[in-house]
Structure formats: structure tokens, C-alpha cells
Amino acid sequence: MHKSIETIVGDTEGVSYEFPVFRFSGASAGAPSAYLQAALHGGELPGVVAIDALMPKLRRAADEGRVLGNITVVPWANPIGRAQYQFGDHQGRFHFGTRNNFNRDFPLLEKPDASLLPPEVPGPADKSLKRRLVALSMGHDIVLDLHCDDEGVPYLYVPAQLWPAMADCAAAMGVEAVVLWQGASGGAFEEASIHPYLQMPAGEAKLDQRVVTTVEYRGVVDVERDLAQADADGLYRLLVARGVVDDKTIAAPSAFAGVVAPLENIEMVTTPKAGAVLYDVKPGDRVRAGQRLATIVHAPGEKNGSLEIAAPQAGFVLTRRSIRVLPAGGDVIKLVGERRSADARTGALED
Numbered sequence: 001m002h003k004s005i006e007t008i009v010g011d012t013e014g015v016s017y018e019f020p021v022f023r024f025s026g027a028s029a030g031a032p033s034a035y036l037q038a039a040l041h042g043g044e045l046p047g048v049v050a051i052d053a054l055m056p057k058l059r060r061a062a063d064e065g066r067v068l069g070n071i072t073v074v075p076w077a078n079p080i081g082r083a084q085y086q087f088g089d090h091q092g093r094f095h096f097g098t099r100n101n102f103n104r105d106f107p108l109l110e111k112p113d114a115s116l117l118p119p120e121v122p123g124p125a126d127k128s129l130k131r132r133l134v135a136l137s138m139g140h141d142i143v144l145d146l147h148c149d150d151e152g153v154p155y156l157y158v159p160a161q162l163w164p165a166m167a168d169c170a171a172a173m174g175v176e177a178v179v180l181w182q183g184a185s186g187g188a189f190e191e192a193s194i195h196p197y198l199q200m201p202a203g204e205a206k207l208d209q210r211v212v213t214t215v216e217y218r219g220v221v222d223v224e225r226d227l228a229q230a231d232a233d234g235l236y237r238l239l240v241a242r243g244v245v246d247d248k249t250i251a252a253p254s255a256f257a258g259v260v261a262p263l264e265n266i267e268m269v270t271t272p273k274a275g276a277v278l279y280d281v282k283p284g285d286r287v288r289a290g291q292r293l294a295t296i297v298h299a300p301g302e303k304n305g306s307l308e309i310a311a312p313q314a315g316f317v318l319t320r321r322s323i324r325v326l327p328a329g330g331d332v333i334k335l336v337g338e339r340r341s342a343d344a345r346t347g348a349l350e351d
């Protein structure tokens with residue numbers, strides 16, 4: 001294994017950012033390669049600790065000559081977001097300097113060739129970081145971007161063109177749901193990873209062998225030793241299933257039995273009034289149309305001081321909020337509906 005340090009020049013003199021990259025060289029020239037990164041949104045750590053638990057398995061496989069394809073690992077992909085604290089609270093989703101989401105506006109290349117990236121010029125630093133991450137990941141057959149949601153089940157975003165070929169990956173990772181998207185996503189890292197291959201003839205792009213996904217490892221507080229180990233096991237099973245690592249002790253993934261739905265089926269259930277949220281349901285619950293999902297206490301102590309939020313259709317509760325104070329218009333629940341949402345969205349679900 002080889003460790004190197006990437007440096008991103010900051011926006012003022014005397015400031016720069018560093019992050020390590022670990023590379024395993026594959027022993028078999030024809031084997032698929034894999035790229036894993038975590039915490040693109042700087043404070044989303046379930047994937048960081050999953051990678052920490054995965055690395056000993058990869059080191060052991062390397063020592064035993066079982067790493068077949070090249071593997072590149074970036075455990076904490078965003079040193080800029082990692083350093084952003086505001087009055088003691090961590091803020092890793094948007095770059096303070098530009099207000100841009102760290103997972104939007106990645107460069108979309110017409111070919112999977114990092115030399116086509118525009119040159120890195122001084123400032124803004126988040127733009128340089130995005131170009132660097134595309135350069136590090138481009139050309140790998142498997143690209144896994146490990147995030148987490150607010151409070152949620154483990155689930156994947158997958159380009160619709162890669163489904164159902166990626167069902168084995170979802171099964172290997174043990175996620176509970178898969179959301180399929182196509183078209184534009186606002187330039188998320190996942191879109192930048194698949195875009196060049198969608199410009200090619202299908203035979204050349206080999207989409208059936210390609211893996212690109214944004215992994216949502218439950219919620220922000222689900223940073224636990226047991227979960228990290230289970231997620232590392234899932235990542236390892238995926239790498240074995242796809243022939244990146246050889247391990248005869250690992251069984252092939254069974255059929256994926258979780259929820260699969262297009263992004264258009266997602267109901268972003270919001271509250272019309274600001275207040276305290278009292279949930280009736282939790283991630284993983286199945287609900288009926290019209291079922292009460294939550295009560296919003298907007299005028300505490302008053303008659304009619306609360307309102308009920310009902311499910312717009314039957315479905316599966318994917319996520320809810322980890323905070324209990326919500327503004328008017330704020331998201332309450334992400335529900336995977338059984339049919340297209342009346343408020344169907346394309347592209348990114350959230351800012």
C-alpha cells in the first residue's frame with residue numbers, strides 16, 4: 001500500500017489543506033479497479049469509520065497477494081469542510097467561501113480522461129478540491145462516494161442506467177433501499193463519475209460492469225463501532241463480488257430484497273408551519289396513504305396550536321430529521337412512494 005498526501009491551496013496566503021490517499025496496486029491487469037471516498041460533506045462520518053474498519057482487511061489481502069484490481073481510498077475527502085466550525089458547530093455541507101454545496105458543481109467531462117479537466121487555478125479552494133477528486137477517481141470501474149443522511153436507513157443513489165446490474169452491490173452492502181436517478185443532479189460527484197461513460201456507445205462504456213453510487217450510511221449520529229464493522233464487511237463483500245479482491249471465504253451476494261424506486265417517487269414531506277416536530281414514524285417504517293407521520297407543535301399551549309402531517313401516499317420512510325425544530329417549509333420526512341409523487345422532482349432532492 002502506498003500513502004500520498006494531496007494539497008489544496010487555500011484562498012488566502014498561508015492557508016492550505018491536506019488529505020491522504022491510500023493506493024493498493026492490483027496483481028491482475030484485467031481486474032476491475034475501485035475508488036472509495038468518504039465525508040465529501042465534511043461531517044458525515046459513518047463512511048469514514050467504515051473505511052477505517054475496511055483498511056485492515058485490504059492490507060491483509062494485499063499482504064496475501066489477493067488484491068487483484070487497483071484500489072484508491074480517500075477516507076476523508078474534504079479537508080476544507082472538515083475544518084469549518086461556526087461558533088462551535090460543525091458545518092461541512094457548504095463551503096463558507098462560496099456558499100456552494102461541496103457535492104454540487106463537479107466538472108462533467110465528455111470522456112473519462114482527467115487530462116481534460118481545466119487546470120487548477122488559485123481560488124476558490126472548493127473548486128480546486130472538486131477537480132482534484134474527479135482526477136483521483138476518474139478511470140476506476142467502481143466509484144463509491146460514502147455519505148450519510150440526517151436520520152435514515154442505509155440506502156443508495158444509483159444512476160438508472162446501472163440498474164439492475166448493480167443489484168449485487170446493493171445486496172453485498174446490506175442497504176435497505178435504492179433510489180434510481182437519471183438526467184442532471186446539479187453536478188454531484190456521482191454524476192461527474194458516470195457522465196463521461198454515458199456519452200460513449202454502450203458497448204464501449206461497459207455499463208453492466210460499472211459501479212457508481214452515492215452511499216447514504218443512515219444518519220449523522222450513526223457513527224458506531226458495530227455499524228462501521230458491518231459497513232466495512234459490506235464494502236469488502238462488494239469488492240470481492242466484483243473481482244477487485246479475491247477471497248474464497250466470502251459467499252456471493254444473494255438477490256437484493258430491499259426497496260427500489262425512481263427518484264420521482266420520493267415524497268419530500270414538508271411542514272407548512274414552524275415548530276417542534278413529534279414523529280409518529282421512523283426510518284424503515286411502511287406507511288399507508290393518509291397515515292399520520294408527525295405532529296408539528298407550532299403554537300404550544302394553545303387550542304389548535306398543532307397540526308398533523310399525513311403521508312401523501314403509501315410508502316417506505318427513508319429518512320427523517322435529526323433536529324426537532326423546523327422552519328415553515330422545512331423537510332419533515334423523505335418517503336419512498338409506491339408511485340410517482342405529485343410533487344416529483346428531478347435532479348438533487350435537497351440544496
Ligand SMILES: [Zn+2]
Nearest residue numbers: 041044147148
Ligand atoms: Zn452528504
